[in-house]
Amino acid sequence: MGSIRQLKLGAFMRPVSIHTGAWRYPGAWPDANFNLTRLKYLVQRLEEARFDAFFMADHLAVLNMPMAALRRSHTVTSFEPFTLLSALSQCTSRIGLVATASTTFDEPYHIARRFASLDHLSEGRAGWNIVTTSNPDAARNFGRDSHVPHDQRYTRAREFYDVVTGLWDSWADDAFVRDVAGGDFFDPERLHVLAHRGPSLSVQGPLNIARPVQGWPVIVQAGASEPGRQLAAETAEVVFTSVPSLAEGQRFYADVKGRMAAAGRHPDHLKILPGAFVVLGQTDEEARATRSRLDSLVHMDSGMAALSIALGHDASGFDLDGPLPEVPPSNESKSGQERVIALARRENLTVRQLAQRLAGYGGLAFVGSVRTVADEMERWLKEEGADGFNIMFPWLPGGLDVFVEQLVPELQRRGIFRTEYEGTTLRENLGLPRPGNRFFPAD
Secondary structure, three states: OOOOOOOOOEOOOOOHHHHHHHHOOOOOOHHHHHHHHHHHHHHHHHHHHOOOEEEEEOOOOOOOOEEEHHHHOOOOOOOOOHHHHHHHHHOOOOEEEEEEEEEOOOOOOHHHHHHHHHHHHHHOOOEEEEEEOHHHHHHHOOOOOOOOOOHHHHHHHHHHHHHHHHHHHOOOOOOOOOEEEOOOOOHHEOOOOOOOOOOEEEOOOOOOOOOOOOHHHHHHHEOOOOOHHHHHHOOOOOEEEEOOHHHHHHHHHHHHHHHHHOOOOOHHOEEEEEEEEEEEEEHHHHHHHHHHHEEEEEEEHHHHHHHHHHHHHHHHOOHHHHHHHHOOOOOOOOHHHHHHHHHHHOOOOEEEHHHHHHHHHHEEEEEEEEEHHHHHEEEEEEHHOOEEEEEEEOOOHHHHHHHHHHHHHHHOOOOOOOOOOOOOOHHHHHHOOOOOOOOOOOO
């Protein structure tokens, strides 16, 4: 491997395909989102291909779009992430298992326990995707009439991170002596009580689970707003981002990694993985035809709902054949709204065209032959637009199978993707250091 940079690859697997029409594609598994047998096949195929991680987004609301669109969605029923990843940990041995968990609608002690448990069950393969949750409908499922303001969510998230990682450090790595003869199960001198009292959170501790195998599960972050970028620079080890072009990817890459020095961190200790929707064909023309066929399966009801969600504003009254009108600022995903507006302006799209694009998938897409897509991925890696990608498959299982069988060998042939895992833990495979224990610094 030498000094050649290699791609890191995650697989975005909840939903199993982000494309609204994926479940209707010929040969697709319509029930793949909620079928354990199917999901075991998919994660094992990804592990055979030496993917870094199987990533599960999470959604805390169903009623987040009009019923006309909701009835066409394959995402309304999905496994709770920790339950599924715990099951998948027992049929895999190397691939990372990353779950989203909300800092707005959960408590630090819950999150610390779940991820510590998953890290032990998987022998060091857990990762936590920190989100503040942008969907306002989720608030109504957790006893709130309205969503917490954007900046407040990020202030809480920063403190939440400190509490969770502090709880993971409750026990020294050698705290559990299990001295059968002497009768001591653990050494009290190797236990720390957190006793956190902060602006948003009050948590006594300690955690009732031994320190995770990786010290801390890998910290993943996905926000791209100004608070999100700063949170990533200070805390994240992997960033899942959405950028539409190499130029914008390079700007994001330079910005976030450039902030790390002020936080006392090395830029190599953060891997930036833009989401990439990949459609492969024997030729570029064939791949484009496949994408067109897939997009044709998207109903316009879904398109307008996707546009409303992306904008954080009801788009149902917009003129379908006119340009996107001015939209008020969103309290949901500000960076997501900005990307959609920029896309509409940049490509001069009508509301109808924008809705169709978003309902299929409106972000970064690599559509072409194996050689074309490999060339583009290699360019992003070498020109510092990314450290790798969080791959979204067009339909399952076919879109995943062709990626594994054709694109992965090409990336390996070029020397820009591994042929074997570097270690047994997610940190080892990502090239990330194991964090020391802040309370027991000799560990």
